[in-house]
Amino acid sequence: xxxxxxxxxxxxxxxxxxxxxxxxxxxxxxxxxxxxxxxxxxxxxxxxxxxxxxxxxxxxxxxxxxxxxxxxxxxxxxxxxxxxxxxxxxxxxxxxxxxxxxxxxxxxxxxxxxxxxxxxxxxxxxxxxxxxxxxxxxxxxxxxxxxxxxxxxxxxxxxxxxxxxxxxxxxxxxxxxxxxxxxxxxxxxxxx
Numbered sequence: 233x234x235x236x237x238x239x240x241x242x243x244x245x246x247x248x249x250x251x252x253x254x255x256x257x258x259x260x261x262x263x264x265x266x267x268x269x270x271x272x273x274x275x276x277x278x279x280x281x282x283x284x285x286x287x288x289x290x291x292x293x294x295x296x297x298x299x300x301x302x303x304x305x306x307x308x309x310x311x312x313x314x315x316x317x318x319x320x321x322x323x324x325x326x327x328x329x330x331x332x333x334x335x336x337x338x339x340x341x342x343x344x345x346x347x348x349x350x351x352x353x354x355x356x357x358x359x360x361x362x363x364x365x366x367x368x369x370x371x372x373x374x375x376x377x378x379x380x381x382x383x384x385x386x387x388x389x390x391x392x393x394x395x396x397x398x399x400x401x402x403x404x405x406x407x408x409x410x411x412x413x414x415x416x417x418x419x420x421x422x423x424x
Contacts, residue, residue, distance in 0.1 A: 237406065238372035240380055241269070245367045252365035259327040260341060261361055266320040268358065268374025271298065271313040272396050275358060275371040276351035280304040284336025286315075287328050294321045294328070300397075311397045379407035 253261050302310045339348035355371035362369035382392050393404040
């Protein structure tokens, strides 16, 4: 049955996809996947990012608070996202310091042709990363997994809504993936 939702990517599948990456652009590709999963960004938002949006050039470190300009987002609304995972920050730090110029206005991610990604080329590139690793996922899977992992770890739906930039709570609810094991764990908490 096709639901129209992007497939959920488990932590194990994300790890398998990242381990599969090697060679030219492997740091870039790891960074893209980590931005998708740890920030819940859309392909369009990742394609629009500049180095200065995510990297403090003066202090040579990845920012914890990343401000997405209204021009980057689907709804045309400014929002902030937070990169708190140390492993993800380390990969992105390596990518920027080794492969990108210290120019705040330069695109964060460059396509194979050497220019900034378009939203469509970013979508295709992410889909190809999963496909090459044998994982059933799409460019939107990281975003869906971000929301699902937050909810499973106790985040309230209103916080998730803000982090994802949704104007409607119903849109946010559509992102959650459920599985029988998770549902059993929820029922085990029932005390009557």
